[in-house]
Amino acid sequence: MTDRDVDVLSRAPLFEALDEQGAKALRANVTEVRLARGQTLFNEGEVGDRLYVVLEGKIKLTRTAPDGRENLLSVLGPSEMFGELSLFDPRPRTASAIAVTECRLAGLGHDDLRPWLTGHPEVAVQLLRALAQRLRKTNDVMADLVFTDVPGRVAKALLDLAERFGQPGDSGLHVHHDLTQEELAQLVGASRETVNKALADFAQRNWLRIEARAVVILDIERLRKRSK
Amino acid sequence: MTDRDVDVLSRAPLFEALDEQGAKALRANVTEVRLARGQTLFNEGEVGDRLYVVLEGKIKLTRTAPDGRENLLSVLGPSEMFGELSLFDPRPRTASAIAVTECRLAGLGHDDLRPWLTGHPEVAVQLLRALAQRLRKTNDVMADLVFTDVPGRVAKALLDLAERFGQPGDSGLHVHHDLTQEELAQLVGASRETVNKALADFAQRNWLRIEARAVVILDIERLRKRSK
DNA sequence: TGCACAGTGTGACGTACGTCCCACCGCATA
DNA sequence: TATGCGGTGGGACGTACGTCACACTGTGCA
Numbered sequence: 001m002t003d004r005d006v007d008v009l010s011r012a013p014l015f016e017a018l019d020e021q022g023a024k025a026l027r028a029n030v031t032e033v034r035l036a037r038g039q040t041l042f043n044e045g046e047v048g049d050r051l052y053v054v055l056e057g058k059i060k061l062t063r064t065a066p067d068g069r070e071n072l073l074s075v076l077g078p079s080e081m082f083g084e085l086s087l088f089d090p091r092p093r094t095a096s097a098i099a100v101t102e103c104r105l106a107g108l109g110h111d112d113l114r115p116w117l118t119g120h121p122e123v124a125v126q127l128l129r130a131l132a133q134r135l136r137k138t139n140d141v142m143a144d145l146v147f148t149d150v151p152g153r154v155a156k157a158l159l160d161l162a163e164r165f166g167q168p169g170d171s172g173l174h175v176h177h178d179l180t181q182e183e184l185a186q187l188v189g190a191s192r193e194t195v196n197k198a199l200a201d202f203a204q205r206n207w208l209r210i211e212a213r214a215v216v217i218l219d220i221e222r223l224r225k226r227s228k
Numbered sequence: 229m230t231d232r233d234v235d236v237l238s239r240a241p242l243f244e245a246l247d248e249q250g251a252k253a254l255r256a257n258v259t260e261v262r263l264a265r266g267q268t269l270f271n272e273g274e275v276g277d278r279l280y281v282v283l284e285g286k287i288k289l290t291r292t293a294p295d296g297r298e299n300l301l302s303v304l305g306p307s308e309m310f311g312e313l314s315l316f317d318p319r320p321r322t323a324s325a326i327a328v329t330e331c332r333l334a335g336l337g338h339d340d341l342r343p344w345l346t347g348h349p350e351v352a353v354q355l356l357r358a359l360a361q362r363l364r365k366t367n368d369v370m371a372d373l374v375f376t377d378v379p380g381r382v383a384k385a386l387l388d389l390a391e392r393f394g395q396p397g398d399s400g401l402h403v404h405h406d407l408t409q410e411e412l413a414q415l416v417g418a419s420r421e422t423v424n425k426a427l428a429d430f431a432q433r434n435w436l437r438i439e440a441r442a443v444v445i446l447d448i449e450r451l452r453k454r455s456k
Numbered sequence: 457t458g459c460a461c462a463g464t465g466t467g468a469c470g471t472a473c474g475t476c477c478c479a480c481c482g483c484a485t486a
Numbered sequence: 487t488a489t490g491c492g493g494t495g496g497g498a499c500g501t502a503c504g505t506c507a508c509a510c511t512g513t514g515c516a
Contacts, residue, residue, distance in 0.1 A: 124352035
């Protein structure tokens with residue numbers, strides 16, 4: 001594990017509460033996983049009691065409806081944690097994890113983590129905080145599904161992706177989200193076609209430029225206004 | 229606090245991990261709150277670091293969109309916990325809590341709970357489990373918003389309410405949810421009119437009978453099938 | 457007794473968005 | 487060069503559901 005990895009890991013909620021020494025000890029239990037683009041880490045319905053932190057790349061969490069339609073819960077990048085629900089609440093996984101780009105993950109099993117939860121209460125408290133934040137965010141997304149139209153949700157999703165993956169460039173804010181429009185549609189709960197039209201409309205207004213699996217945001221203020 | 233209250237309280241996730249002695253000690257920190265129907269416990273945007281467990285009655289958690297439209301996150305009954313997000317993640321409340329019926333609550337403040345989290349790791353673990361379950365459930369509801377039509381969501385909501393508040397009777401399963409159709413509509417993310425029509429349709433098919441702030445489920449299997 | 461008001465029942469109408477369709481483009485494999 | 491194939495762009499059409507409108511009922515309060 002490189003210094004860079006250590007740095008990425010230390011920003012994850014799990015490690016945030018630990019001092020250098022504690023973090024080092026916990027890192028000793030971590031196993032690294034590598035995935036190619038499109039590869040599946042785990043599938044909905046499987047049992048599993050490992051949580052993961054993204055070291056490098058992006059991974060998506062998806063759910064499949066009985067009729068086969070898919071729903072994208074989130075796209076996660078470096079320092080973000082997932083898979084912990086099955087660890088805290090021992091049930092089969094309710095989502096599949098699939099690599100959106102080539103990526104590397106740090107995995108931690110239930111048995112490795114348990115002693116830390118009981119022995120270091122500040123770790124448990126930190127995790128409670130992380131879950132509480134997630135619950136808040138999920139409630140926000142749910143409200144958007146009810147109150148905001150598709151273009152608005154697309155704008156919101158782009159802004160969220162921009163915040164997490166955006167890189168300022170001379171021609172605008174580059175957001176290399178690595179998602180197809182189909183995936184973007186699953187993320188906002190709409191059809192691919194409608195999302196495409198929303199994007200085209202934004203591009204025509206010069207709020208952004210569309211690139212392959214990326215957008216360049218040109219007028220973030222307008223986009224922000226449209227997302228409300 | 230009556231024996232009955234103690235019993236209700238002991239079923240809450242907070243107390244589940246404690247033995248009789250521990251539970252008794254934690255109960256000593258609890259303060260009781262009484263609310264009349266329609267009364268507000270706390271409002272979105274306020275600061276607060278108390279969590280509550282319902283002892284008796286029902287309470288709803290609602291969010292208000294900027295334009296004033298409302299969204300019902302959930303309706304909680306005895307033994308159910310709420311308000312803990314602001315306790316674990318110190319931010320203003322993101323929902324308001326309003327009594328749906330006259331009700332009594334047990335409240336517990338951050339300072340009273342904190343020593344238990346750090347001193348009794350099994351309490352923290354139990355809470356992590358509770359939050360993980362909630363996150364799962366919320367994700368389910370979100371998927372329904374995307375994939376299921378309004379009648380389907382109404383059916384789902386009724387089945388959920390039935391599970392938690394239903395009482396078998398000779399003429400069917402009585403579900404006294406105490407919600408107006410307007411509130412039911414906010415709960416499933418639809419307009420009052422559409423929900424009314426869905427209910428009328430179910431009633432006409434003899435799947436249920438509509439009563440004031442209640443339904444009597446006559447054919448739970450059909451209803452279950454419709455909810456999928 | 458009557459009035460006000462909250463909640464319910466139901467029809468008419470518009471529209472946002474899903475579905476279906478096909479054309480186009482770039483890229484890989486034969 | 488041809489032949490797919492995954493992804494994008496965009497038009498035509500249908501429909502589920504929101505909005506508006508109004509009538510009806512029961513319950514509380516003067």
